[in-house]
Amino acid sequence: MFIFIASLLMSTALAVSGSLTFWKITAPYEFYKPIVLFIAGYVGSIIIWWILIWLFGRPFNPKKERSKPSAWAKFWHDDGHRWLMLHANIKIKVTGKEKLPTTRRFLLVCNHRSRFDSMTLTPTLRKQKLAFITKRSNYKVPLFNRFMTGQCYLAIDRDDPLQSLEVMKKATSLISSGETNVVVYPEGTRQTKDIIGPFHEGVFNIALRAKCPIVIVTTSGTDQVCKRAPFKRTKVKIDILGTLDYDYLEGKTAKFISDKVHKVMEEHLERVGV
Numbered sequence: 542m543f544i545f546i547a548s549l550l551m552s553t554a555l556a557v558s559g560s561l562t563f564w565k566i567t568a569p570y571e572f573y574k575p576i577v578l579f580i581a582g583y584v585g586s587i588i589i590w591w592i593l594i595w596l597f598g599r600p601f602n603p604k605k606e607r608s609k610p611s612a613w614a615k616f617w618h619d620d621g622h623r624w625l626m627l628h629a630n631i632k633i634k635v636t637g638k639e640k641l642p643t644t645r646r647f648l649l650v651c652n653h654r655s656r657f658d659s660m661t662l663t664p665t666l667r668k669q670k671l672a673f674i675t676k677r678s679n680y681k682v683p684l685f686n687r688f689m690t691g692q693c694y695l696a697i698d699r700d701d702p703l704q705s706l707e708v709m710k711k712a713t714s715l716i717s718s719g720e721t722n723v724v725v726y727p728e729g730t731r732q733t734k735d736i737i738g739p740f741h742e743g744v745f746n747i748a749l750r751a752k753c754p755i756v757i758v759t760t761s762g763t764d765q766v767c768k769r770a771p772f773k774r775t776k777v778k779i780d781i782l783g784t785l786d787y788d789y790l791e792g793k794t795a796k797f798i799s800d801k802v803h804k805v806m807e808e809h810l811e812r813v814g815v
C-alpha cells in the first residue's frame with residue numbers, strides 16, 4: 542500500500558503545515574481549513590502518483606512481448622490494484638494459501654465472475670509471480686497495459702484459433718523455463734447467471750506440455766463490487782481448493798482434466814452458495 546500510505550503522509554503534512562503558515566487558523570470556526578487542505582493534498586498526491594506511474598511504465602511497450610517478468614512492473618501493478626481495492630471498499634478473505642506449490646511453477650485456473658477477479662487475485666498472491674492469459678481488449682486500459690506487459694501477460698484473441706494456440710505455447714514456455722506462474726480463466730468469459738460456465742478444455746494442455754501442477758482456485762463476491770462500491774463494503778472470498786500434481790495429470794487428456802477441475806469448482810461454489 543505504498544501509494545496510499547505516501548498519499549496520507551503528504552496530505553497530513555500539507556494540512557498541518559498549511560494551518561500553521563499560509564492558511565492559519567485564527568478562530569475556532571475555521572477548523573475546516575486543515576480538512577480542506579488534507580482533501581486537496583490527497584487529491585493532488587494521487588494525481589502526482591498517477592503521473593509518476595505513467596513514467597514508471599514507459600519502459601514497457603505493450604507492442605513488444607517480454608520473455609521475463611519485471612519485479613519493477615509487478616510492484617507498481619500490484620500496489621495499484623491494492624489502492625483500487627481499498628477505494629472500492631473491498632475486503633478480501635483468502636483460504637488455502639498453504640496448498641500452493643513452493644518448489645515449482647504452476648498453472649492456476651479460476652472461475653470468472655467479474656473484471657475485478659484479477660484485481661483481487663494479484664494482491665492476494667502478491668508473493669507469487671503471476672502472468673494472466675487475458676483478452677486483447679484489456680490491453681486498451683491506460684497505464685496498466687504497460688505493467689501487464691512487464692509481467693508477461695499474454696493477450697489472446699478468442700476468435701483466432703491459430704493465435705490462441707501460439708499463446709498457449711508461450712504460456713507453456715513461461716512455466717517450463719521457471720520464469721512465472723500462469724493464470725487462466727477456462728470459462729473464457731465472465732459468468733453472470735450460471736454458477737460456473739463450460740470450460741475451454743484446450744487451456745489444460747498448458748499444464749500437460751509444461752509438466753506442471755494445476756492450482757484450482759475459486760472467487761466469489763467480485764460480481765457485487767460494481768453494485769456496492771464505494772459506499773458499501775463488498776466481501777470477496779478467494780479459496781485455493783487444492784493442487785493437481787503432474788504425477789496425477791500425466792497420461793490423462795485435457796478433457797478429463799477439464800471435467801475434473803470443473804466438478805471440483807462447481808461443487809465448492811454450490812457449497813458456499815454462489
